[in-house]
Amino acid sequence: MRKLIYSMGVSLDGFIAGPDGEIDWSAPDEELHRFHNEQAREVGAALYGRRLYETMIFWETADERPSAPEYVLEFARIWKDTPKIVFSKTLEKVEGNSRLVRDGAAEEVARLKAEPGKDLAVGGAGLASTFMKLGLIDEYRLFVSPVILGGGTPYFPALDERINLELVETRTFGSRVVYVRYLTLP
Numbered sequence: 001m002r003k004l005i006y007s008m009g010v011s012l013d014g015f016i017a018g019p020d021g022e023i024d025w026s027a028p029d030e031e032l033h034r035f036h037n038e039q040a041r042e043v044g045a046a047l048y049g050r051r052l053y054e055t056m057i058f059w060e061t062a063d064e065r066p067s068a069p070e071y072v073l074e075f076a077r078i079w080k081d082t083p084k085i086v087f088s089k090t091l092e093k094v095e096g097n098s099r100l101v102r103d104g105a106a107e108e109v110a111r112l113k114a115e116p117g118k119d120l121a122v123g124g125a126g127l128a129s130t131f132m133k134l135g136l137i138d139e140y141r142l143f144v145s146p147v148i149l150g151g152g153t154p155y156f157p158a159l160d161e162r163i164n165l166e167l168v169e170t171r172t173f174g175s176r177v178v179y180v181r182y183l184t185l186p
Helices: 030-041 050-060 070-081 105-114 125-133
Strands: 004-011 015-017 043-049 084-087 098-101 119-123 139-145 165-172 178-184
Touching: 004 125, 030 043, 030 070, 043 050, 043 105, 043 125, 050 070, 050 084, 084 105, 105 119, 105 125, 119 125
Parallel strands: 004 119, 004 139, 043 084, 043 119, 084 098
Antiparallel strands: 004 015, 139 178, 165 178
């Protein structure tokens, strides 16, 4: 069975975006970008909500910028090759190697997890919170940036029940970002 992994950059106080949606504080340097590339290569499909998909669509043509560093071009190629499932009731269409799902998110994820293949990644706090509340997330990967935002979009939603985790990996990058990886305990 494939795992569903929730991985995002997060401020020290737990936000993935600031009060006005700003994410400039989480831009990766080369070392961190290469680590993201390695992780992205391991994903069988990426699940996005509308907002993050609209942000990430930039990568659909990013490999056409010859002046971009090699590690950026590499991520663009990985992103384009990775199948994407976009969950949205408002989008009319998606581009490239993507398909749109309007209803039945929980059923779709359960079906995807039961298929053979590489693990699944979910990005975006809104979609991830839906899956978190349904107990569908198997692993959490946080890239904690040394910044306190004081508000914004939280990584974790308010929950009715506790989720117990096991720390399985940590790493500190030269940019002072700390990576922590937790598995969900039964």
